[in-house]
Amino acid sequence: MTARLLVRDIGKSFGATRALDGVTLCAQAGEIHAVLGENGAGKSTLMNILAGSLSADRGFIEVDGAPYRPRSPKEARNLGVAMVHQELALCPHLSVLDNLMLGQENARWGWLDRKTMKTRASDALHLVVGPEARSWLDQSVGTLSVASQQLIEIARALVVSAGAGASDCRLLILDEPTSSLGRQDTERLFEILRRLRNQGHTILYISHFLEEIRRIADRFTILRDGATVGEGVVAEVSVSDMVRAMAGRRVEQRYLRSERRGGPVALTLDRVAGLNLPKQVSLHLHYGEVLGIAGLVGAGRSELLRSIFGLEPIRSGTIKLGAFVGPASPAHRLAHGLGMLSEDRKNEGLAANLSVMDNLTLSRLPLHHGLVLAEKQRQVAERWLEQLRIKCSDPCQPISRLSGGNQQKVALARLLHHDVDVLLLDEPTRGIDIGSKEQIFERIDAVACGGKAVLMVSSVLSELLGVCDRIGVMHRGVLETIREAEQWTEEELLQEALGATA
Structure with missing residues (x-):
């Protein structure tokens, strides 16, 4: 079976700093694939290469068996790959509709075709929030909760681009999607991700909350110092095993305060x-x-x-x-x-x-x-x-x-x-x-x-x-x-x- 995403021997340097050095990764269609590693391990660099924000110095990437080397995020989206960054990138004073379609507007005779735009935006938002999607479109993004804005970011990634040869979103990259969410909103997000997985989407999921990884991801790849150091099935390893592979050492998550007495x-x-x-x-x-x-x-x-x-x-x-x-x-x-x-x-x-x-x-x-x-x-x-x-x-x-x-x-x-x-x-x-x-x-x-x-x-x-x-x-x-x-x-x-x- 052809993999949805195949990354082979990817390398990337910034001056004298080698950010990636021979990264490999394989993710299947209909899979939530966790990408793990300490800060500085190379996760963000790899994801930005996949999203078209950076170019690799060496290596080879395939999406559904075809060579993949986007020169911009827009080209990546047209090829069916989109990324939702940890820091939300929405325009708070614009409506949900305008945020969803920003940079992907439909035009007819020099005028915006808002009817078509609304249909496309509603279809994407419906995948994420369900029947209430249409009632969201005219709301100002700035009036919505952080959790709702996170869902809008995901829906924006799922909007089918209007350009010739554009593809549905086949590969969705999520960078720390729950870092600003409470427990209830996290559960709602997980339900949405499982639904997208069941529809055949592949999701690359970056998170430092390893207990979340245990609950939501199917397989994982671990990076350390810019290289792949581990991969496997999430259900077959423990959290401590993942931590040990990420750190290259045994790490105990214990934050013991010193004995001290408060002053004035x-x-x-x-x-x-x-x-x-x-x-x-x-x-x-x-x-x-x-x-x-x-x-x-x-x-x-x-x-x-x-x-x-x-x-x-x-x-x-x-x-x-x-x-x-x-x-x-x-x-x-x-x-x-x-x-x-x-x-x-x-x-x-x-x-x-x-x-x-x-x-x-x-x-x-x-x-x-x-x-x-x-x-x-x-x-x-x-x-x-x-x-x-x-x-x-x-x-x-x-x-x-x-x-x-x-x-x-x-x-x-x-x-x-x-x-x-x-x-x-x-x-x-x-x-x-x-x-x-x-x-x-x-x-x-x-x-x-x-x-x-x-x-x-x-x-x-x-x-x-x-x-x-x-x-x-x-x-x-x-x-x-x-x-x-x-x-x-x-x-x-x-x-x-x-x-x-x-």
Whole structure:
């Protein structure tokens, strides 16, 4: 039987950095195929080659037995291959219809043929969301939840291109599709993926949530250091086997916090409510502790952190940094020792067109009479690259060339370089591998042991239990009881997040 996708001996280099070195992969029609590996293993480079964003230096790719070498994402789509990136790429002010058809519009005598466009968009969206598809088309994308936007991205990949010789989507590439989804939305996505698989679509599924891989994928391929190091049937291996192959060593996912005692109050919220935080929230965060906030997507956790940092206005209540109560703006918060790591590193965490060095030092440049000391800047960057074990070929390398995990570590390094006293961390390990998670949690633990205060939002309950001193749960905008971490179990945290407690 001819494979849907056959990748043989693919190689790709960026300057002196070899990103791929002899990658092989085989995926069948009607299969969900997981592509696994730590950050920097080469997954993103391989997927971008398949999606037409990059060209391979060597090797051979076939799709349904025919040679495949697209020169652009549009050409890849016309050949039946589409990719949904981890960072959503939708236009929030346009309708669902316009987002689905962007770049694939039908025209007649110089005018848009919206009737045909609506039919094509509705057909694709129907594959994903079912009978309610037509009611979605006129809604503005910006009014929809992140989970709904994720489904729109998948539907856009399934839209049949209008060009001559265009093919249905035969190969769908999903990069960390559940990283922004809660449990219920993840289950809905899995139902959709199983339905697409049963219809004959092949899905390449990239995820660091290995328990999800066990549930949704049929077969897997593992990359390490740019090469294929393992492949097989998911049901025949354990999670620990996959982790060992990914890391090339035995890795235990244990985040053990150090013994420490909290100090004075660093941050106080007294009945704070805001534009996107309708319920009043109160809490105390101490120096020398990590306070975790659990909850489902949409519970208000990110909105809470954004309100504290001054990104979203508050309507009532007070926020105090120590004894200071001042203007609620990010500039004032940062000036008084409070910094934030956003969950959206693409749009809010990094300057994509700048280098690793510039991103890392941007908030605290070494200056002399208003001029940047370039050599000092490089020394600072190299020190943080070493401390956080950030993989890059050179500090001047574009940040966009780094893997997601290394980009996240650069964003965290900038916050640490600014030397703030209170850190707000929103999903600090979103979309990164186990090894990078360990390194980030080691740094968070060291920061707290050094006397700084950390307020951390995470959707991974085991991470909160392993890293935090205290944990609270948000449910529909309400911050429930905050307890010592030892007083919680994962089941209790989930029940509280679902509002299912007695």
